[in-house]
Amino acid sequence: MANTHCPQVIGVASGKGGVGKTTVAVNLSVALAKAGKRVALLDADMGLANAQIAFGSRSPFNVSHLLSGDKTLREIMVRTDDGVMLIPGASGRRDMAGISDTDINTIIQACDDVADDFDFLIVDVAAGISPSVMMFLAACHRRFIVLRDDPSSIADAYGTIKVMTLELGLEEIYLIPNMATSQASGWQLFKRMNEVCTRFLGRSVNYLTSVESDDLIFSALRKYKPVLSFAPASSGSRDFRRMAQLSIDLPSASQAHGHAQFFFQRLLDAEQGA
Numbered sequence: 001m002a003n004t005h006c007p008q009v010i011g012v013a014s015g016k017g018g019v020g021k022t023t024v025a026v027n028l029s030v031a032l033a034k035a036g037k038r039v040a041l042l043d044a045d046m047g048l049a050n051a052q053i054a055f056g057s058r059s060p061f062n063v064s065h066l067l068s069g070d071k072t073l074r075e076i077m078v079r080t081d082d083g084v085m086l087i088p089g090a091s092g093r094r095d096m097a098g099i100s101d102t103d104i105n106t107i108i109q110a111c112d113d114v115a116d117d118f119d120f121l122i123v124d125v126a127a128g129i130s131p132s133v134m135m136f137l138a139a140c141h142r143r144f145i146v147l148r149d150d151p152s153s154i155a156d157a158y159g160t161i162k163v164m165t166l167e168l169g170l171e172e173i174y175l176i177p178n179m180a181t182s183q184a185s186g187w188q189l190f191k192r193m194n195e196v197c198t199r200f201l202g203r204s205v206n207y208l209t210s211v212e213s214d215d216l217i218f219s220a221l222r223k224y225k226p227v228l229s230f231a232p233a234s235s236g237s238r239d240f241r242r243m244a245q246l247s248i249d250l251p252s253a254s255q256a257h258g259h260a261q262f263f264f265q266r267l268l269d270a271e272q273g274a
């Protein structure tokens with residue numbers, strides 16, 4: 001099993017928008033790429049796709065061209081300056097916001113076809129708990145939930161966890177407190193959330209690491225660059241490097257529990273060959 005190539009698929013969700021989901025998805029991808037991993041980022045925030053902006057990359061095509069049948073996944077992918085292969089979302093296309101189950105399956109299948117090229121696939125899903133968000137999250141091996149220490153972010157993160165656990169039976173959920181005043185305060189936020197989940201959902205969640213508040217993360221976005229490229233020595237960059245290392249150290253997807261559909265066939269093949 002050790003030699004079996006098995007891409008790790010991580011969905012990044014938040015419940016509420018504006019808490020740093022895209023920032024985490026983009027910078028985690030860059031940190032993994034800088035650690036020598038082959039990384040693709042699927043911008044699945046249809047309708048509000050902004051991973052392109054965070055990378056400062058311009059792409060002529062996006063998933064809407066994949067879904068219309070005009071392009072293949074390889075044709076719409078772009079290599080960012082940071083070495084991440086970006087699968088651009090369909091920004092500003094209102095018809096993409098209400099994406100169908102068939103479309104989601106088409107995207108997931110297309111990702112499956114390029115699986116061999118990557119060690120990690122990071123999926124930036126939309127805010128909220130719509131069925132399409134849940135379909136993407138259910139297709140991942142594990143889920144990173146970004147949240148801030150404010151009442152609405154906490155409530156929405158809890159709502160997302162509730163649907164994922166009680167309705168979909170998903171496991172492998174990791175909390176990522178963002179814009180924390182310190183690592184210790186991020187850990188405290190995790191502990192509070194975990195207590196609530198344990199008490200009311202009968203499920204515990206996992207902690208990965210926190211991302212501290214760092215003005216350079218915001219400055220980097222204004223320069224259309226991930227903070228890891230804009231300010232590698234900043235606290236934000238340090239936090240994303242730690243997140244990447246912890247992600248690399250997690251047990252591989254073949255051992256992780258989940259309802260993985262991305263690369264599902266490949267996992268079955270791997271298990272049969274083992």
Ligand SMILES: Nc1ncnc2c1ncn2[C@@H]1O[C@H](COP(=O)(O)OP(=O)(O)O)[C@@H](O)[C@H]1O
Nearest residue numbers: 017018019020021022023179212213214217218
């Ligand atoms: N740890 C942080 N410190 C400072 N600013 C941050 C941090 N994380 C995110 N931001 C800023 O917050 C804003 C929203 O982030 P974004 O990733 O676009 O959120 P989402 O994808 O959840 O809507 C952006 O301006 C981003 O630069």
Ligand SMILES: [Mg+2]
Nearest residue numbers: 021022045050
């Ligand atoms: Mg976003």
